Amino acid sequence: MARKQIVNADIVTAKGVLKGKTIIFDDKIEAITDKPEDGLETLDGSGKILLPGLIDMHIHGYNGYDCSDGTEEAIESVAKGIVANGVTAFLPTTMTVSVAELEAAFEAARKVKNRQNSEAKFGNSTATVIGVHAEGPFIAMAKKGAQNPKYIINPPDAEFVKKHSDIIKMITIAPETDDNCKAIREITSETGVIVSAGHTTADYETMQKAIDAGVTHATHLFNAMPSISHREPGGTTALLFSDKVSCELICDGIHVHKGWFEPVYRIKKNKLNLITDCLRACGLKDGSYESGGLKFTLKGNECRLPDGTIAGSVLKLNEGVRNLYESGVPLHEAVNCASLYNADTLGVDGERGQLKEGLCADIVVCDSALNVKEVYKNGELAFKE
Numbered sequence: 001m002a003r004k005q006i007v008n009a010d011i012v013t014a015k016g017v018l019k020g021k022t023i024i025f026d027d028k029i030e031a032i033t034d035k036p037e038d039g040l041e042t043l044d045g046s047g048k049i050l051l052p053g054l055i056d057m058h059i060h061g062y063n064g065y066d067c068s069d070g071t072e073e074a075i076e077s078v079a080k081g082i083v084a085n086g087v088t089a090f091l092p093t094t095m096t097v098s099v100a101e102l103e104a105a106f107e108a109a110r111k112v113k114n115r116q117n118s119e120a121k122f123g124n125s126t127a128t129v130i131g132v133h134a135e136g137p138f139i140a141m142a143k144k145g146a147q148n149p150k151y152i153i154n155p156p157d158a159e160f161v162k163k164h165s166d167i168i169k170m171i172t173i174a175p176e177t178d179d180n181c182k183a184i185r186e187i188t189s190e191t192g193v194i195v196s197a198g199h200t201t202a203d204y205e206t207m208q209k210a211i212d213a214g215v216t217h218a219t220h221l222f223n224a225m226p227s228i229s230h231r232e233p234g235g236t237t238a239l240l241f242s243d244k245v246s247c248e249l250i251c252d253g254i255h256v257h258k259g260w261f262e263p264v265y266r267i268k269k270n271k272l273n274l275i276t277d278c279l280r281a282c283g284l285k286d287g288s289y290e291s292g293g294l295k296f297t298l299k300g301n302e303c304r305l306p307d308g309t310i311a312g313s314v315l316k317l318n319e320g321v322r323n324l325y326e327s328g329v330p331l332h333e334a335v336n337c338a339s340l341y342n343a344d345t346l347g348v349d350g351e352r353g354q355l356k357e358g359l360c361a362d363i364v365v366c367d368s369a370l371n372v373k374e375v376y377k378n379g380e381l382a383f384k385e
């Protein structure tokens, strides 16, 4: 692979924006410097902003495919499609579907992950599968959201998670369905799987106990969990204010009012994780689609079930960063919430998540409005508008 440099660009690092710099890279980032090197393949970054590859830990589908389809083609297509939004690593996220469908989806994710590791060309043109986020099936019927009630299983089955802990990176569980947090304790003490509280009715006290037992993450904070009230703070408040818990946020202004964006950042800081919760309709036109066996309609930016329930999103992660930035969060911090802090939550910050010497050369070239123009994956061009 030829070493390259992008010169005269504004480079977003973890600590701030460096103006008019040069970044030198091969498959890894070699240097961020004032001085371009002679004799290298040189790209002009004038007027461009460079971001690290973004990481989406909660995304179901893209361009007509769903990670629960149970095929490698589906996961590969999502992995290829989302690069256009600056995403270079992700957790294919399963819906609450049947156990057989879940196991087929896990197997497909395993195969795609192995192929990415063994075939450089494939690995350099698709967003890296870090592992799977299983959104259910151990969730609360009363907060099912757009998950299919037919496949909800209570109480949570720790054995099932342990059996697939080689590929499950994160599992969404409703803690109140877990007797004395037994499964939460077992999963977090015996595996590296992150237990995320979500699709839950847990009150404040129950959620505190679940955090003590091992919950360290929250699935789309505010959505499919109790509303916050002064006499009944609910599990949501426990998640929002715990220093041990990282929180996902769908920054689209539909799932969560934009008035919450900057305040949630101020509370969570490096524990805020932007996600898309994107469905197969993302990247496609308005129309009728299906997710986990349920029909939904996409109109504009909104996906809804026939009864009006919000069903996932068609948000793109770079748009989420823009929305957080426009709410008053400094640019580098809005970017960190979709890259470094997500890498940190997933334990992959030693490889990726920021533009820094020694890390993967996953580089997103944007215009000043954060529209993605080009993406380099492990130093190779993976997307060009």
Ligand SMILES: [Zn+2]
Pocket: 058, 060, 093, 135, 277, 312
């Ligand atoms: Zn979801």
